[in-house]
Amino acid sequence: MENWSLFSLCVLLGLTSRWAVSFHSYSGAGKPPMFGDYEAQRHWQEVTYNLPVHEWYFNTTNNDLNYWGLDYPPLTAYHSLVCAYVAKLLNPEWVELHASRGYESHSHKLFMRATVLFTDILIYIPAVLLYCFYFCDGFSKQKVATALCILLYPGLILIDYGHFQYNSVSLGLALWGILGLGLGWDLFGSLAFTLALNYKQMELYHSLPFFCYLLGKCIKQGLIGRGFFQLAKISLTVLVTFALCWMPFLSDPKQPLQVLHRLFPFGRGLFEDKVANTWCSLNVLIKIKTLLSRETQLFLSFALTLLFILPSSLKLLSKPNLWQFKLALVNSSLAFFLFSFQVHEKSILLAAFMLPLLVKDGLLLPYVVTSLAFLFLSLYLLSHLTRTNEPLFWYFPFLVISVATFVWLEPPAKFPDLFPVLVSILSFLHFLGFIIYFNLVQLMEPQRKKSQKKTN
C-alpha cells in the first residue's frame, strides 16, 4: 500500500481517538465556583475579547486575576482572542464579560473541543507527519508505525481533549522548530521555537538544547566569518519574533514586568499538588517546603537544575549534531521537570503516571483505554519492527496492576493521600533513572545500532 494512504490512515485513527476522548468530561465540569482548566480557557477568551490589551495581565475591577488570571505568554492570549471572535459569532453569551462565568452547555463544549481539534490539525499533526517522514530511519513501514505511535500518544490526547488544554500548539510549534533545525533551516527553526516559547513558557525546558545546538553549529562554522553571520541572523530572528509578540506590551515598562510576574509565579511554593519530581518526593521524608526559606528553595532548585543540565548542554555545544540534539532535549526537559520550581504534573505528559489528575476529571475510562491501547500498540509494533525482545513486556502487567490497585483499593484512613504519593514517588524514581540513563547515552555515545532511536 502506498505511503500516503498509510499515513492518512494513521492520521484518521489519531483524529478519531482524539474526538472520541472529547466526548468525555473536561476539567472542572459542573464544579463551581472555580471549575477548572476548561473554564480558564473560556475565561481568557472573555477577557481578551472584552478588555483592552493593557488590562489583560493586570488586576483591575474588570479583570480579577484570582479567577483564572492569564498566566501564559502573549501568544496564548492572541489565540484566545481569535477563538473569542468565533465564539461571539456563534453565541455571544459564551464570552459576555462577567455574565459568562461558569458557562457550561453542550454546544459550548463542542465549540471548545472543535478549537482544540482545529489547532491540532493545523499545527501538530503536520509536524508529526513531516518528522516521521524525514527524520525516522528505517523502512517506510517503520515510519508509519512511528507516526501511529506518536499520534496515539495518550498523554497528549487526554490532556488536550479530556482535561482540556492546548498543548498541541506549543508542542507542535516546538516540533516544527526541531524539524527546521533538522532540515538545516535554522532561521525557520528558531522562528518556530520562539513562537512555541511565546505560547507556553514551559517550552523553556527545551530552550537550552536549541540554544546550545545553534551556538555550537555557529562556532563550528567559525566565529569569524560565516559562523558569526549566522549567529547574527538567528539572534535577529529571535529578537524580532519576541518583539512582534510582545509589541502591545512594550509601550509601558510596567507591562512586560507584570507579564513576567504572571508567567513565573515565584510567590507560590516549591510545588503544588502531587507531582513526580524530586521536591515532592523528598517532601515525604524531609518537609523541605516548611524547613527551608523561599530564597533557599529557589536557589536550591536553580542550582540542581543547572547541575543536571550542564553536562548535556556542554556536550551538545561541542558536538552539534541531530542525535545529540534530540538526546539533549530529553535530558533538558527531564532535568527541568525534576528539579525546577513550581512544576505541574502536566509538564511531563507521560501517560501512565497522570492517573491522579485524570481520575479527578472523570476521565478514567478513556485514560485506561488509550493507555492500554498505546502500550500494547507500541510494544507490539516496535518489537516487530526492531526485532528485539523488549524487556519492557514485563512493564505492561506491572502498570496494569498498579492502575488497578489505585482505582479499586481504598487507602488507609491515616494516609488518605497514600496512593497518589506512592505513584508520584514511583514515577520520580523512573524519571531519575531515565535522566541518568539518557545522560550517559548522550555523553558516552555507545555504538549506535541501525535501528531507530525513539527519543522524543
Add this chain to the structure above:
Amino acid sequence: TVMAAPVTNDQSWFFALALGVSFLKCLLINAYHSTDFEVHRNWLALTHSLPAAQWYYEATSEWTLDYPPLFAWFEYGLSHIARFFDKEMLVVQNLNYASPATILFQRLSVIVADVVFFYAVKECCKCLREDKGKDLLGKPSFILTVLLLWNFGLLIVDHIHFQYNGFLFGVLLLSIARHFQNRHFEGALLFSILLNLKHIYLYIAPAYGIYLLRCFCFTQSNADGSLQWRSFSVVRLVTLGTIVLSTFSVSFGPFIGQLPQVLSRLFPFKRGLCHAYWAPNIWALYNIADKNHLIVCSYYERVKFKLLDINKLPKASMTGGLVQEFQHSVLPSVSPLATLICTVLSILPALFRIWHRPNGARGFLRCLVICALGSFMFGWHVHEKAILMAILPLSLLAVESREDARIFLILSITGHYSLFPLLFTTQELPIKIFLMLLFTIFSLTSLKTLFRKGGALLNPLEATYLLGLIPLELICEFVYPLTVWQKTFPFLPLMLTSVYCALGVTYAFIRLYISLLTCSDSTKKIKTQ
C-alpha cells in the same frame, strides 16, 4: 521491500486488529445512542421480570419484543449479568432509564458479543483460496479481516446507534464459512439458529434452501455441472429437515400456544412502505418520481388556480422520525403484497441460476448477496441498516475476484454513506466522517493494490459518482442547514441522500447479477489476481 518474518507468530496481527477495534469501541461508549438502546433495555427488563408466557404480550413500553424467541432468551441471559451493574434497568416501568452503569453494561455487552464475530472472521479467512502476499498488508486474509472487523457500517450501527448486529453477522459468516468448508450440517444449524435470533435473515433463506437442496441433497452433479436426479439423498434431506425443525421447535416451543401473537409482533405490516429515513432502494426512486410529480403539479396548480392548498394533497410524512402509512399521490400505491412479488421476481433468476449451474460455495455466496440486495431493493419497510447484509458477505468475494472488488467498492461506499443520517448529532459528525474516510481509503487502496494487474479498478464514471458523495455531504450537512429552505423542506437532504445512493445500489445490484449470470464454471474461472 520484503520484511522478514515477524518475531511473534503469524496470527498475532489478527489479535492486534481485533484488540485495536475493541479499544476504539470502548472509546465510543459515551457517544450518542438511539432509541434502540431503550429498546434493548426494555427487553432486558421484560425478560428478566416477567415469565416467558408474557413476553410477547407485554406492552408497557412502545418498544415491544419483535425479535424471535432465541434472541429473547439471549436478552434473558444478559439480564442476569445486568443485575450486577444496575438493578434499576431491569424494572420494566423505568422507561428511558439510562444511568452510566446501564450504558456501560449495554455497550460492553455488544463489545463482548462481538467475539463471535471475531471467531467467524477468522474462520472466513481460512476459506480464502489463495493467501499469498508480498507483505502483510497485501495478504487477502489481512485485507478481509480489516474489511470485516473495522467495517464502518457495523461500527456505527452497533457501537454508536446501538444494536447487536456484530454478534448476529458473526453467526451468519460462520455459517457461510462452514458451507465453504463442506460442513453443511453445521452451516444449516447455524443458519436456523440465526433465523430464530433475528427473522430479517429470512431475506436470504431462499439462497440457503436452493443451495442446500441442489448441492447437498443431490450428492453429485454430472460432468457438465447439470443436475443428476438419481443422486438424491433422502438421508441428507431428512437430516437437514430435522436440524431446522428441531431448532425452530426449541425456539418457538414454549410459545406454541401464542403463535399468532408472536407472529403479529414479528411481522408488523402496519408500518409504512418506507422507514423514516428512506432506505436507498427502488421505492426511494419511486417516491421521488411520485413526489416530483406532486411538487411540480402542486406548484402548477397553485400558480394557475390559486385554489389547491398544498396541505390538502395527500403526501407522506417527510419530516422524518416517524413511521406512517404512505399514500402515493399520483403513481399507484404500493402494497406489501406488491413488494413481496417484486422481491421474489428479482431474486428468481439468481435462484434458477444456482439450481442449473451451481458454482459451489462461491456461487451460493453470490446468490446470497443477491437475495439480500434484492430484498433490500424491493422489500417492504426496509431499514437502510439492512444494506449490511449484502456488504459484509460480499467482502469475502471482493478479496478474491476483481469484478467483485469493484462491485464491493461501489456498494460499500454508497451503502455506508446512506447510513450517515442515522447519526445526525453534531457531536458525532467528525467521528462518522473520520471513520468513513478510514474505511473508504483502506478499502480503495488495499483492493487496488491487490488487483493492480489489469488497469484501474473503477472506471471514470464510477469514480466520479463516488467522488460526488463529497459535495453531496457538504451540501446536505453543511450548506443546506444554513439556507432558508431548511425550515420549509427539512426532508430534502435525506431525500437527496437516499436517491443518490439508490442509484449506486441499483447499479451494484445489476452488475452483481451480470457477474452471476455470465460467470463460467468454477474450474474454468479465470483467476484475476
